[in-house]
Amino acid sequence: MTRGSPYAPHTDAETREMLAAVGAESEEDLFDIPDEVRFDGEFGIEARRERDVRREIATTLSKNDDLTEFLGRGHHSHYVPSLVDDLSRRSEFLTSYTQYQPEITQGFLQVLFEYQSMLVELTGLPVANCSMYDDATALAEAARLAGRARRVSGGRVLVPEILREGKRRVLDNYVAGTDLDVETYATDDGTVDIDALEARVDEDVAMVYAENPTVRGAIEPRLSEIGDIADESGALFCLGTDIVALALLEEPAAVGADVVVGEADALGMPASYGMGLGLFATREEFLRQVPGRLVGASEDAADKRAYTLTLQTREQHIRKERATSNICTNQAWVALRTAMHVASLGPSGLVDLAKRCVTDAEALAAELDGLKGVRAPVHDRHHFREFVVHVDQPARAIASDLEAEGFAVHVVGEHRLQVCVTDLNASKTDALVAAFEEVL
Amino acid sequence: MTRGSPYAPHTDAETREMLAAVGAESEEDLFDIPDEVRFDGEFGIEARRERDVRREIATTLSKNDDLTEFLGRGHHSHYVPSLVDDLSRRSEFLTSYTQYQPEITQGFLQVLFEYQSMLVELTGLPVANCSMYDDATALAEAARLAGRARRVSGGRVLVPEILREGKRRVLDNYVAGTDLDVETYATDDGTVDIDALEARVDEDVAMVYAENPTVRGAIEPRLSEIGDIADESGALFCLGTDIVALALLEEPAAVGADVVVGEADALGMPASYGMGLGLFATREEFLRQVPGRLVGASEDAADKRAYTLTLQTREQHIRKERATSNICTNQAWVALRTAMHVASLGPSGLVDLAKRCVTDAEALAAELDGLKGVRAPVHDRHHFREFVVHVDQPARAIASDLEAEGFAVHVVGEHRLQVCVTDLNASKTDALVAAFEEVL
Amino acid sequence: VYEPLLSEKNSTRVEIDAEDSPLPDDLTRDSVELPELSEPELARHYTRLSQMNWSVETGPYPLGSCTMKYNPSFTEDVAADPNAAVHPDRSARSVQGTLELLSDLQDYLGRIGGMDAVTLQPPAGAAGEFAGILVAKAYHEANGNDRSEVIVPASAHGTNFATAAMAGYDVVELPSGEDGRVDVDALDAAVSEDTAALMLTNPNTVGLFERDIVEIAEMVHDAGGLLYYDGANLNALLGRGRPGDMGFDIMHYNVHKTFATPHGGGGPGAGPVGVVKELAEFLPSPHVRERGGSYELYEPERTVGKVHGYAGNWLVLVKAYAYIARLGDEGLADASAKAVLNANYLAEKVDLEVPYGPFHHEFAATAGERDVRESGGDSRANENAKRSRDAADVAKRMLDYGVHPPTTKWPEFVPEAMLTEPTEVENRDSLDDLARAFNESLADSEEELERAPSRTTARRIDQAGAARNPRLSWRALDAEEE
Amino acid sequence: VYEPLLSEKNSTRVEIDAEDSPLPDDLTRDSVELPELSEPELARHYTRLSQMNWSVETGPYPLGSCTMKYNPSFTEDVAADPNAAVHPDRSARSVQGTLELLSDLQDYLGRIGGMDAVTLQPPAGAAGEFAGILVAKAYHEANGNDRSEVIVPASAHGTNFATAAMAGYDVVELPSGEDGRVDVDALDAAVSEDTAALMLTNPNTVGLFERDIVEIAEMVHDAGGLLYYDGANLNALLGRGRPGDMGFDIMHYNVHKTFATPHGGGGPGAGPVGVVKELAEFLPSPHVRERGGSYELYEPERTVGKVHGYAGNWLVLVKAYAYIARLGDEGLADASAKAVLNANYLAEKVDLEVPYGPFHHEFAATAGERDVRESGGDSRANENAKRSRDAADVAKRMLDYGVHPPTTKWPEFVPEAMLTEPTEVENRDSLDDLARAFNESLADSEEELERAPSRTTARRIDQAGAARNPRLSWRALDAEEE
Known part of the structure; x- marks a missing residue:
């Protein structure tokens, strides 16, 4: 040695x-x-x-129990084609860095340009960046953008009361150095309580944030109204979503979203203990307020199309303390994998996958609803991938017993579980239902 | 779908x-x-x-029992560095084919040239081909070469009586269409019985084949004498060995080998149910009798060094029924992996690995020898990787019981087992010894 | 771009000293000299070399008779399963997973070829041929028939000739008929009581289906011979025709062609052999079968023995199984349909003469003037009517247009042949690019052709020089320099 | 070589019809238009794009301050372990393996940096800075101290400025001293009761060790401020000096630099943060610890909360652990030694002026005339004495010589800086190649430099044009064409 x-x-x-x-x-x-x-x-x-x-x-990691996960709430996984692993591991992609010399990094730049382009198609918004760390930091950056770009006097940022704790705490930290204040608004049946929201909004509000699907898996039925409420008060409307939901649910641009944030790594990555890919898209007018890297098309000296990082004067290495964000190293390689996965699915494959997120969740909810002492879904909404389950017995005990049977689900209340189904665990739903019967 | x-x-x-x-x-x-x-x-x-x-x-393959294998006898595995997997899987290597257009396949040609070069260094013989299927077919091709190149009148091919059955049966088939006849000579304590061999050799012998180490794992102590015996009668001396043994044991050229055959995939490949890489090297004078592909150095039109397949007039696609062999598709990609593994070890790493094959086998034999009802090694020889073990009880029953304990060993006689140790299972030798104690 | 040899980067001689050797001095060599490089250096070396290599992922690879189709990357993952890494001497009881997969693959291949029993042992197509001819020989011998000849059409792969000779047969070469197919009269004259087998590729090496196959089979069978199917071109027929249904008794499959396992720069492939019921008892040993829910290995009653030291190229077979399972009936049939469509489309687009037809998954253009074909008669053809080129030169020029050229100068009965097999994986744009490369190369001057290639890693390589002065190792290069 | 966009190859619009939608019409979009390509087409697309990209495996990548070292491929296999693929909301009980590995990595990093507690949550260096500054802020607040300023040397990374501002601090910029280091007098003047922290990179961004670090630490601590260590240059110090021993209170580690996890074209990295004992209670939540043989997650008593939605870039952390375990004490120390040796050797070989020293793992050459240095005075230097070049132009020209150029025009206090960090993975030949690229580029005419590069995939790219007319998606390109 x-x-x-x-x-x-x-x-x-x-x-x-x-x-x-x-x-x-x-x-x-x-x-x-x-x-x-x-x-x-x-x-x-x-x-x-x-x-x-x-x-x-390998020995250490084998101490992780071999559970079938019915977990979601912001960290979702779908089957990743082998092609993605194979091509993304090519060293030319994997061991390169930020494209400071575009003439010899056209390959990665083009992939990132294509990633941005896919998000533009899916959100309907004309500007998408190369990545944020995850949905939480993307939301937090959106709030900061709203703070910089605001046309209103105040700095209130309204988020749903059911916002996932991890997101809320990141958001709090990101706005702590600004004059922004985070406040919550009520939700109703897993989605926005429109009246409650409307009552909270006035001209001090810099941003209204809503999610679709929500953290409960519920599909928001009144998105346009939320957009209108924000717009009428001069607040930015920031919509949280994910890359699969975008393919089926209402187009953010169509409901008045000014900024779209969320997780994109539901495509391209296995479950990875929360490692993410924050998607970030916005309107043209906020272009120079965007955090993170942007790739633009240009021409080379031979007048051929070429790609390059652009509008770098927004960034920390040029603008220092006046930068739009401190982000430097981001999640570029995850974005590459996500783009590969989207390309691999194609539009039909992606739409089909999104439809299954609705039908599989519905089917599983119906199955669970048939069990004694169980009610699902709790919310009278359409659902995407996941839904809340009421159990008569203490939820924590049920979850613990399910774990012993080899299944992981979320505990979201004293008598509430949350269950998430994707193409990865769909073949195990019968086994899950059987396990429920076993432990009830 | x-x-x-x-x-x-x-x-x-x-x-x-x-x-x-x-x-x-x-x-x-x-x-x-x-x-x-x-x-x-x-x-x-x-x-x-x-x-x-x-x-x-994955489900089907999981029906294979998870055994720690102490198996060898021609199919050996050492730890393959991750680098080899990573680089050999690059699609430019993996999905290419025979280099009919050398101008755009210099990469693979150079790797094969380097593979040949490594074998030339290790065997001391100036010609090595790109690969045969495995050691059995390499031996069989050697016999056919000896038949074509012979200077003697007869066609007897002498092989050790302990030749592995798989090799013997392939050899029989390859010579069935020629006037060659395969005969055996006696062995003694796991290696060549020199007197017996000498008595069998006369001017009808086209080839004498011996192995080092032998299929018993014994290191042949009188290799030069075997070479001399062959040489004196005008027979070719074909030596069977493997790529790790070559790094430590006597150099084939130095003991008079005319052809060297054997397995090269002990480096570069995991255990693969017998998938092999036949190495084949020989003297300059038999160059035009060599079976399989050869890569040679040449120059391009700009006078730069370049590589190309060469001496193709030996091959089936040119010479048809007068070709040196019918081989076309061979084991090129395995050769690439082997070359990568050799390069990754370097000379010190390779020699160290070879030394461990001696010391680990010795140590394990000594441990087993200490058990009641067990004698190891049976043969009074130095050993390489493996050795024969005498058990007082029926060998088959012991092996079966060991299997139940999670270990696989060879049964090679009514009261004989064979055990092989490499860097892959060396950490489990204590457990093997304990299992022996358990089942004895 | 030139990458030095490993040995030119750094090389070290390690002495094997008696002091720290575990063996007595007379059992060891004196020293070993090999390249000594660190992992980063090796990673760069092989990455650069890989980039100097054409592959299916690089672009079109229409090498006729080689079926260079896309190799799905998931099959690599499947074969990398740690449970696949087992030793061949394991007890059958402890490798039920491996045996089940082999058994299932035998079954799949049997159905696809219309064969009753399949061995997976041959590690390549040529080894499959050898196994198949051994079976034929054993069959005749078992029947007390001493037959000495194997008939092979002139257009056949070189391996057919070499295999028959290797098995000890005299090779009777059958000239090609005027339509590029087997000349039935010539076959009639060739077939005799000495005929052990006729080896046939169908569609043949220029993609033509042997329309008289039923008559051919009858002639051979009537003479007591067997009909052998060379599986190199099976990608033309999946779901449309099965060798077993055409009267073939023995066939081999090239899984690295038809079933998309990677060609690996020259291998490993695998060449399973299928036979009709009557020949099953002659198959190589061991064979896999299911008995009462578990799998076992056994020796067929009159086995020919072995053509590989163990069980062949197992890891390749796993990939082939995965490919077949992925495609299923419809996928396999579609693969052939698109392979044939692509060949026809490309042939339509090239300005070169394509003397025979209708072809299937491949065609042999001739690097010479194109007749105004009945179907076409467009002006390009007339313009090029005067050109006649060396196929190898056109191929070298095609390299400059960024594609891999077809197989050249083979089969020999097509003058200056360019045997082209685009496979199903090319899309129309890619075929149009390929046609352009053909046509522009053909249109270039002879001088340009002889100078070609000029845009590649290496310029035209002196092949004659390589053979005249063989330098087969870095040691040989060093010796030359001294 | 030009590879069309996916959208230019084939694009399809899929309508979402109410009939076959599982949702009512008003909850869905109307249609989605995206590229629709088969797997072989995608494999070629991305393979070709990869070949149009520079990486560590391609050749030297001496990007100053980025530590582009070789990323061992085995760490990828380690991270691909299926047991690593767990959801972050799993119970601690069911992910003991993950928690154990995280705990062990916390321990390793603590030892390496001389820190008492480490959080692995920050997903990148800048996020680590943010977490660290939040800790500083929380500490001061807990002590009833209302401090408003963070001091940052002018030579610091842009992220330091941006981070401090993001946390709500006023940034006090400290000019560089004449020797390129912190000007202690200037610092003395800057430090006050308002000083929350001094953020320092050591060795600094031109590779100079802050020799006065003990005095600096005293000054900051005396004023009640904290000392923050930017870990970007830790690869210069492994086994030779630890931030904790120098008086730093908080530090971040860039595992994608120092611990060889791949840079991935811009990320993901990971930016763990270490702190001294007094600050441990402020670390982000949750934190991992061992209790009685099992591992648990807990919330530090006065935690700053979160800087990432979950636990950061887990898969990156696994690779970092593997790298550290592979190298151990001696390997880590050797990595730094060779990194510093390489930088010194390369600086010796380049004809460019290197104004400051002694540097460690990186140096800032200036793309201008080189003084005849005391140590050297060779003729090359004199020849080049008249040349003065634009660093960015020299860099573009270096591309033509087949290497990646250094970071240019930064740090700003070095005129026309070429900040060069070869790392330990280059061998001498490679450094000589790199020196040649520097020297020949410098020797080339201004016209040649302005025309450069000419041997690359793309020629010089119009960056101003890209910013003036932002086209950030294929939709934007389509719109332009219409």
Whole structure:
């Protein structure tokens, strides 16, 4: 086993000669570190062979229970075609970085341009960026954009009371350094309580945020009205959604959305403990307020179409403290995978997948509803992928018992569970229902 | 789900227009097949989605028991670095074919040239081909070469009596259409019984074949003598070995080998139910008798070094029934993986690996020898990777009991087992010894 | 772009010293010299080399008779299943998954070819031929028939000739008929009591279906011979015709052609062999079968023995199974339909003469003047009517137009043949590009053709020089330099 | 070489009809138009695009401040483990493997940075900065301190400025001292009771170690401020110096730089944050800890809340763990040593002026005339003494010599800066190639530089035009054409 880094190619002779070339006696000499802060201890981390590291991590990860997950609430997975893994792992994509030299990075730039283009098609909005970290940070950036771009005097940001906690806490942090304030509005049957919302909105509101589907899986029936309420008071309407829902549910542009945020990694990624891909699209008028990278088409010196990062003066490396965001490294490679997955599905495949999110959820809800002591869906709405389930017994105990049977579901209230079905677990719904019967 | 092949890109409109362009009414029209032999039935094979095929095959393969294999006898596996998987799966390598147009296939040609070069270094012989299917067919081709190139009157091919059955049966088939006859010679303590061999050799012998290590894992102590015996009678000396053993054991050229055959996929491939990579190297004088592909260096029109398939007049596509072999498609991609693995180990890594094949086998034999009712190694030889174990109890029963404990070993006699250890199972030797204790 | 050899980058000689060797000095070599490079250096080396290599993913690859279709990437994942990594000497009991998959694949292939029993052992098409001819030989011998000849059409793959000779048969070469097919009269003259088998490719190597197949089969069978089907062109027939239904007794399948397993730069492939009921007992050993819900290995009663040391190219077979399962009946039939449509469309678009027809999944254009065909008669054809070119030169020029050229100068009965098989995976745009490459190359001057290629990684390579002065290793190159 | 957009190849509009929709019409959109291509077409599209992209495997990638080192391929396999594919809302009990790995990585990073507690939540370096500054803010608030300023050296990464502003702080920019380091007097003047933190990169953005770090730390601490370490340049220090030992209170790690996780064309990275004991209670929620042999998630007592919706970029963290485990103490120290050696060797070989030193893993050459340095004084330097170039032009010309150029025109205090970080993965030959590319580019005429690049996939791209007339989607391109 080599003693140094297996990824530093230097032979001993080479090291000696290179040290001589720079006039140093030893590697130690190259470090201009005062003695008082020099480190002469050890980390106590033992080097292992490649196969041993692989074995060790595989062993560690095998301590995760093998559960069939009926989990969603913002982190969704669909079957990812092998093609996506294969092509995205190509080193030319994987080990490249931000396209500072567009002449030799046309490949990745074009993929990102295509990703943006897909989001433009799906949202109906003309501007989409290359990625945010996840839906939570995308929402938080939207609020900051609303703060910068506002035409109103106040800084109230209205979000649904059922907003997922993770999103809410990120949003709070992102607006803490601004004059924006986050407030909630009531929901009704898993979607917006329009009257309650309307009562909360006045000319101090910078942004109204709503989701479709909501975190309960419910499809919002009155989206245009929400858009109108926001528009009439001068607030921006920010819509939260996800890339599969976009293919079937109302087009955001058609309901007056000014900004669309959400998760895009439901396509392209397996469940990954919350690793995300924040989608972000907006209207042309906010172009120069957009956070993150944008790829634009241009021409090269031979007048051929070429792509390049553009409008970089918005970004931190140029504008520093006046940048639209501090984001630099983003989720580009996840965006590449998502674009590949969308391309792989095509419009029919994507629409079909979205339709299944409705029909599979409906079917499973109906099955569960047939069980004694269970009511599903709790909300009188159409659902997308997931829905809330009422159980007469304590929800936590039921979830725990289901786990023992090999199934994971959400607990969202004392007597409420939430269940999510996609093409990945659809073949196991009968088993889930049977497990419910077992534990009830 | 699409109704036709998911890998045919034609849209319905495209198909219609293309049919029109060729003047056909329907796809049916394009087939010039007499009615009497037209197939109008069905195969009865249902199309499945990609994820369903993956799931189905994974389920089927999971019916293989999860055993730790201490198996060898010609099919050996060592840890394959991830790099090999990653790079060999690059589509430019994987989905290309024989390099009939060298100007656009320099990449694969160079890899094969490097593979040949590695074998030249390891065998000491100046000519190595791009691959045979496996060690058995390589041996069989060697015999045919010996038949064509012989300077003696007879056609006897001498092989050790302990030759693995699979090899023997392939050899028999390959020489059945020639005047060659396969005969065996005795072995002694797992290696060649030199006196017995000498007694069998006369001027009717076209080839003497010996192995190092032998199928018993024993290292042949008198290789040069075997070479001399063959040489003195005018027979070719063909040596069977494998790519790891070559790095440590005597150099074939130094012991007078005229042809070297064996398995090369002990590097580069996981256990693969016997899928192989036949290595084949020989002396310059037999160059035009070599079976299979050869890559040579040449120059292009700009006088730059370039590689190309060469001496193709030996091959079936040119010489037809007078070709040196019927082989066409070979194991090129496996050779690429093997070359990558060799490159990844480097000379020190390869030699170290080979040394471990000796020391790990010795250590395990000593451990087993300490058990009551067990003697190991049976043969008074040095061993490479594997060795024969005597058990007082019936070997078949012991092996079966070991299988129940999660271990696979060979049964090679009524009271004999054979055990093989490599870096892949070395960490489990203690468990194997414990299992032996359990079942004895 | 030139990538040095590994040995030119860094090479180290490691001495094997008695002190730290686990073996006595006389059992070991003195030293080993090999390239010594770090992982980043190797990653770059092989990445660069890969980029200097044409593949199906690079662009059209219409290599006639090779069926260079797209290899679905999911089949690689399937074969990479850790449960597939088993040793061949495992007990049958402990590898039921492997045996079940093999058994299922045997079944699928049997249905597709119309054969009663299938062995998966042959590791390539030529090995399949060998196994098949061994079966024929064993059959005749079992029947006390001493037959010495195998008939092979002149247009057949070289492997057919070589295989028959390898099995000890005399090869009787059958000249091609005027229509490019088997000349039935010539066959009649060739068939005799010495005929062990006729090896036939159907559609043949220029894509023509042997319309007289029923008569041919009768002639061979009447003489006591067997009919062997070379599966190289099976991609033309899926769901439209089965060799078993045409009277063939033995066939091999090229799974790396018809069933889309990757060609791997020259292999591994797999060449399963199917036979009719009467020949099943002669198949190679071991064979897989189901018995009472579990799978076992057994030796067929009169087996020919083995053509591979173990069970063939297992990992390739897994991929073939996955492909067939993915496509099913309709997918397979569609693959053939589109392969044939593509060949016909492309032939329509090229300005080169295509002397025979109607062809199926491939056609042999001739790199010479094109007759004004009845169907067409357009002006391009007339313009090019005077040109006559060397097929190999046209092919080299096609490289400059960014496509892979077809197989050239084969089969020999087509003058300056360019045997073209686009397969079903090309779309119309891609076929139009390909046609353009053909046509522009043909239209270029002889000087341009001889200078070609000029836009490729390497310029035209001196093949004669490579053979005249064989340098087959870096050691040979070093020796030359000294 | 030009690859059409997916939409230019084939695009289809799918109508969503009420009849076969599972939803009432008013809940759905009317139609969706997207590219519709088969798998073989997509495989070619993305394979070709990949070949039009520079990566670490393509060649040298000395992008200063980005640490473009080799990403071991085995770490990809590790992260692809099906057991790693878990949902973040699983019970802690059912994901003990994930929590154990996260806990172990927290521990490793703590040891490497000399920090007492580490959060893995931030999904990138900038997010780490944000989390770190939030911690600082919470700390001050908890102590009843209302501080309004964050001090950032002019040479710092843009993210430092943006982060401080994002957290609501006024940014006090500290000019660089004459030696390229922090001007201690200027710092003294800047530090006050309003100072919440000083954000420092060490070695700084031209690779210079802040020799006065102990004094700096004292000054900041004395004023009640905190010291923040930007981990972008940690690859210079592994095993030689730890931020915790230098007086830093908070730091972030860029695992995609220092710990070799792939940069993915712009991400995902991960930006864990380490803090000293006193700040641990402020870390983001949830945090992972071991309790009695099992692992649990908990909310730190005075947590700043969240900077990511879930737990950050988990799959990236797995790779970072694998890399650290592979290298261990000696490997990590060697990585830094070789990174610094490489930078020094390359700087020695380039003809460009390198105004500051001694630098560590990166140096900022200036694309202008080189002084005859004391150490050298060779003739090349004199020859080039008259040349002064635009750094961006030199970079474009370097593309023609087959390498990736360094970061240009940054940091701003170095005129026409070419910030160069070869990392430890280049060998000497590769550094020599890189030096040649620098030197020949510098020696080329201004006309050549302005025309560059000419040997690349695309020629020089009109960036101003792209910004003037933003076309950000294929829809925008279509609209333009109409």
